[in-house]
Amino acid sequence: MAVAAKTKIVRKRLTREESRALTREKILASAYDVMAREGYEGASIDRIAEEAGFSKGAFYSNFSSKEEVFLELLETHSVQDVDEIAKILEKLEDPREMIDAISKWSVMRASDSSWGMLALDLFRRAKHDATFGDRHAHLFRKQWTGLGEILLKLFPKGAAPADPETLGGIVFELTYGAASSFTDGPSVGDLVRLALMSMYDAYGKAADGKRA
Structure with missing residues (x-):
């Protein structure tokens, strides 16, 4: 009876x-x-390093402080938000469908309040410790501008009510900073939908559907 040859698994280093x-x-x-x-x-x-399976020294070989690791975490997450929204909207052309999709996304994202709380706690500590700098101040600029560029599609060319950074900032601030995440009243989605629909009704419908 033939014996099957053993396959040696070589793992790439x-x-x-x-x-x-x-x-x-x-x-x-x-x-x-x-x-x-x-x-x-x-x-x-200590806890972060331990649960990651590394020593404290390994932590400091990659990050200079707890503040730095959380800054990078927020930066990475903020870019992922824009990618998620872009993917959701990639097959949508009707402005009202786009607004509805963004509103639903905001409800889903706001269900995890830890991101908004992390940003507030990080900024509060940085102000207290006098470590607040350009990286903190510009932390969400790429995120806000990225979404704002997408939102320009709701309006005729040159007719948007604000610059991309402001447009994106409205949606993200309502999503991550709204008290409605914790209270029984209008949802985050309701607020985002009202804000975007109001702007679309005022600025987007005036050009007979001729958008950028």
Whole structure:
């Protein structure tokens, strides 16, 4: 009886750059998990490193401080938001359908209040510690502008009521900062839909559907 040959599995060894990128990814994921449970102030570097499966030294080999790891976490998440919305809207052309889709997305995103709380706690601590700088001040500029560029499609060319950064900022501020996430009243989606529909009705319908 023939004996089946054993197949030797050869695992490719990670390069130093790949290994470092994987370590950073695990630390970022751990930082979010710990922060979601303990809050920003309670999320210690020791706990973040331990739950990621690394030493404290490995943490400091990749990040200079707890503040830096959470800044990067917010930066990464903010870009992902724009990518998500762009994918949701890629097959939609009707402005009202686009507004409805964005409103539904905002409800889904607002159900996880940890992102908004993280930003507030991080900024509050940075102000207190006098570490607030350009990186903090411009943290959401790319996110707001990215969504705003998408929202320009709701309006005729040159007829949008505000610049892209402001348009995107309205949606994201309502999504992440609205008290309606915690109270029994109009939902985040209701607020986003009203804001966008009001702007569309005032500025988007005036050119007989001729949009950019």
